[in-house]
Amino acid sequence: MDLSFKKPSKNVRKAMCQASLDLGDREIETNHKRNAEDSLKELTRHEHARIVNSGNSAIMIAMSNIKGPVLLPDQGGWTGFKKIAEFLGLKIAYLPTNHGIIDLEILDDHIKLTNPQSLFITSFAGYMAEQPVKEIFELCDRRNVILVEDASGAIGDPQKSLACGDHAHIILASTGSPKIINLGNGGFISTNDPELFNYSNYLLKSFRTSPVMCAGMVEAIKNAPNSLSKILKACNFLKKKINPVLFEGYRGINITLPSENPKQMGRELRKRIPVEGGGIISTCPRYDRINQPAVCLEIKNLEIKCLKKDNLREISDITNKIISNYII
Incomplete structure (x- = not known):
């Protein structure tokens, strides 16, 4: 089994290398920025988009326009939501959820x-389960x-249910490794409301990224x-092979396993499922996954070429052998 941590694709790196040679040519730099924003608008179906230097910068731009209380899921969100709201002095209210999944009546x-x-919210609660966005x-x-969707794990959704401007006032995302749009770093924010960017002009200038990232x-x-389609397909395959798993009937980009001793189970899985350049094992409880003892197989972290059925079968076989000792 040959597994490697996701990095920017060859085509992406080639485009960035070429753009670095064009630095200083203002016309070319402007074209890179315009082309990137146009591509984002087409992808998100929003009328306005800006590229920034990180996903957290995009969150800060969105929150800087908000004066009232910020509502966050009680689990399955992103820690940056909490930290940036606290930094800006915004009042936070927590929404009770079903292991991160939002119930409409509640x-x-x-x-x-x-x-x-x-x-x-995040498109997938804790990367585990699709929200009814x-x-x-x-x-x-x-x-x-105002609904703000962090679509870092869902941009390009083939079903157009997630990361779609028809279903969110603001969409934002990180484009660092190992996100779906993988540039190694960076982020973006999109909306149909032009006032968002008018009010945030100074922050947008402060958080702007290079034309290399735009290319x-x-x-x-x-x-x-x-x-994204291949990651979703791989996770669906693994959910059918591994027992037990949480969120079996949901689309998601990781596999979540209940465990009585997640730290020990995580250590064993890391030894048996090594990944060149990184890892795919995380442990819970933690806010940005689930607030109960569990281990996550972060399939989203793997290079797409690694998601072959032979590799997936071996991952499931190893996991099933280990998980039986740690089932709650």
């Missing part, structure tokens, strides 16, 4: 209770709550739908 009740101005958006829109973005966007 959301509606909690909106009435906390009167938030915004809700920040369309339904969440429709509810938020009726209640005048890579154009190529990486081309890869995104195919990459």
Whole structure:
């Protein structure tokens, strides 16, 4: 079994290398930026898009426009949501969830209770399970709550359910490794509301990225739908082979395993499933996954070429042998 940690594709690196040779040519640099933003607008179906130097910068730009309480899921979100809201002095309210998955009735009740101005979610709760984003958006829109979707793990969704501007007021994402749009670093933010960028002009200038990253973005966007489809297919395959798993009936880009001793189980899995250049094992409880003892196989971290059925079968065989000793 030959597994390697995801890095920017050859086409992306080639485009970035060429763009680095063009540095200083303002016309070419402007074209790289324009082409990248146009590609993002087409992908997200939003009218406006900006490329920034990180996903957290995109979150800060979004939150800098928000004065009221910020509503966050009680688990399965992103730690940057909490940290940046605290940094900006914003009041945070936590939404009770079903292991990260949002229930619409509970959301509606909690909106009435906390009167938030915004809700920040990830497309997949903890990368584990798809959120009902369309339904969440429709509810938020009726209640005048701004829905911000962190689509780092879902950009290019072939079903157009996630990372789609029809279902989110704001979409943002990281484009660092090992995200779906993989540039090694960077991020973006998109919206149909031009005022978002007018109010955030200074931050956008402070967080702007290089034309080299913009050139890579154009190529990486081309890869995104195919990459996400293959990761989803691999996770679906593994969910059928490994027992027990959580969120068996949900789309997701990692595999979550209940465990009585996640740290020890994680150590054994790391030894048996080595990954060149990185790893795919994380342990819970943790806010950005699930608040219960568990081990996650972060399939999203692997190079797409590694997602062959022979490799996946071996991963499932190894996991099944180990997991029986740690089942809750």
